[in-house]
Amino acid sequence: MQTSWKNKRITLGLTGGIAIYKSAGLLRRLVNDLGLDVSVIMTAAAQKFMTPLIFENFSGKAVVTEMFPRARVGTRHIDLGRDVDLVLVCPATANIVAKAAHGIADDMLSTVILTAGSKTLFALAMNSHMYLNPITQANIHQLQEKGYGFIPPESGDLACHDTGPGRLAGEETILEAVRQRLSWSDRLRGKRVVVTAGPTREYLDSVRFISNRSSGKMGYAIAAEACQQGAEVILISGPSHESAPPDSQLLVVESALEMRQALIEHGKKADYLFMTAAVEDIRPVKQAPTKLKKDELPDSLAITRSPDLVSEFRKLNTTCCIVAFSVEVEDGKRRSLHKMQTKGADYIVWNNPAEPGSAFATDTNAGLLMAADGQEWRLPLASKRRFAAELIEQILTHRRGA
Numbered sequence: 001m002q003t004s005w006k007n008k009r010i011t012l013g014l015t016g017g018i019a020i021y022k023s024a025g026l027l028r029r030l031v032n033d034l035g036l037d038v039s040v041i042m043t044a045a046a047q048k049f050m051t052p053l054i055f056e057n058f059s060g061k062a063v064v065t066e067m068f069p070r071a072r073v074g075t076r077h078i079d080l081g082r083d084v085d086l087v088l089v090c091p092a093t094a095n096i097v098a099k100a101a102h103g104i105a106d107d108m109l110s111t112v113i114l115t116a117g118s119k120t121l122f123a124l125a126m127n128s129h130m131y132l133n134p135i136t137q138a139n140i141h142q143l144q145e146k147g148y149g150f151i152p153p154e155s156g157d158l159a160c161h162d163t164g165p166g167r168l169a170g171e172e173t174i175l176e177a178v179r180q181r182l183s184w185s186d187r188l189r190g191k192r193v194v195v196t197a198g199p200t201r202e203y204l205d206s207v208r209f210i211s212n213r214s215s216g217k218m219g220y221a222i223a224a225e226a227c228q229q230g231a232e233v234i235l236i237s238g239p240s241h242e243s244a245p246p247d248s249q250l251l252v253v254e255s256a257l258e259m260r261q262a263l264i265e266h267g268k269k270a271d272y273l274f275m276t277a278a279v280e281d282i283r284p285v286k287q288a289p290t291k292l293k294k295d296e297l298p299d300s301l302a303i304t305r306s307p308d309l310v311s312e313f314r315k316l317n318t319t320c321c322i323v324a325f326s327v328e329v330e331d332g333k334r335r336s337l338h339k340m341q342t343k344g345a346d347y348i349v350w351n352n353p354a355e356p357g358s359a360f361a362t363d364t365n366a367g368l369l370m371a372a373d374g375q376e377w378r379l380p381l382a383s384k385r386r387f388a389a390e391l392i393e394q395i396l397t398h399r400r401g402a
Helices: 020-033 052-059 076-082 094-101 108-119 128-132 134-145 171-184 217-228 256-266 309-316 332-343 384-401
Strands: 009-014 037-042 086-092 120-124 149-151 154-157 163-167 192-197 232-237 249-252 272-275 282-284 303-305 321-327 347-351 364-371 376-383
Touching (some): 009 020, 009 108, 020 037, 037 108, 086 094, 086 108, 094 120, 108 120, 120 171, 128 134, 134 149, 134 384, 192 217, 217 232, 217 272, 232 256, 256 309, 309 321, 309 332, 321 332, 332 347, 364 384
Parallel strands (some): 009 037, 009 086, 120 149
Antiparallel strands (some): 282 303, 347 364
């Protein structure tokens, strides 16, 4: 048995689809062959296709079928999502995906999924017309953006005599996806990851400030992905409308000087720093304590450079893996490499805002990841959450081989 499977607990959710019969064999392998601790939940529709008995035999546990059983069983609707390493929904119908996408929790399985969040992995199985319906595709995309996992269906002959995508993936494909998902949940366990995000605001007076268009989306996506991979995450954020991952520690700052202080206080023991924040390069020399009247505004503004937070952090923490970000248009690759070398970063991501869908204020990103040893990887256009996952994957893989 591979070490990544040891001491793992999962919840297997069964929904009402003809492919449910395949889940019996899958459960047997999860428990008997791989030694996983599996709890099973069946929806009311699932019980129309198969009875709980066979799943009780393979799991060695009573199958959960009701939200409110006669015997009180604590808060199992929370425990079965919170206290497990993975929630596998197999088969996953269009209905359960729609419930999850819209936060509906009207039975035991949908409640557990809402509790588990991005620890959920859906093995899709449904009619091809349902799968290809734009509503279903939008629901899948919405959940993927939040880090939920999906095992896409295979194409072929379906139970309804249609042909097309919708057939439950093969057992080996599902097992590999589960193994990968479980191993990901441990890759950063025991590591402290500090992420900076958003813009900084450098105030002229109590109302006016110098800033930039950063939304913070990239940093928040990296923080969410690092949390999912088991890290202790400290998110230091400038002004942003994004929601911090519930498992992270959020520190809200405004100015470059405040961000510098947060890095000093929380970065000394960091294993990784993802410096995605768009720290404003300049700031007014003086800040008026109240709003300046129109006739009090100066004809010219005295400014000074903001501190170089990456260079300062490298002196503070000499062993941390620093991943810097660079937004450059003209001669961007050379300038980004120069930044990495002079600031002491281990990696740098070059974003070119001239590329559609890249850099500031978008839901997507693309870029070139460069390492201090000269290696580089093109990260294609993807949602920022997927970009974050690919970025972390490349860095961890490279560091293992270094």
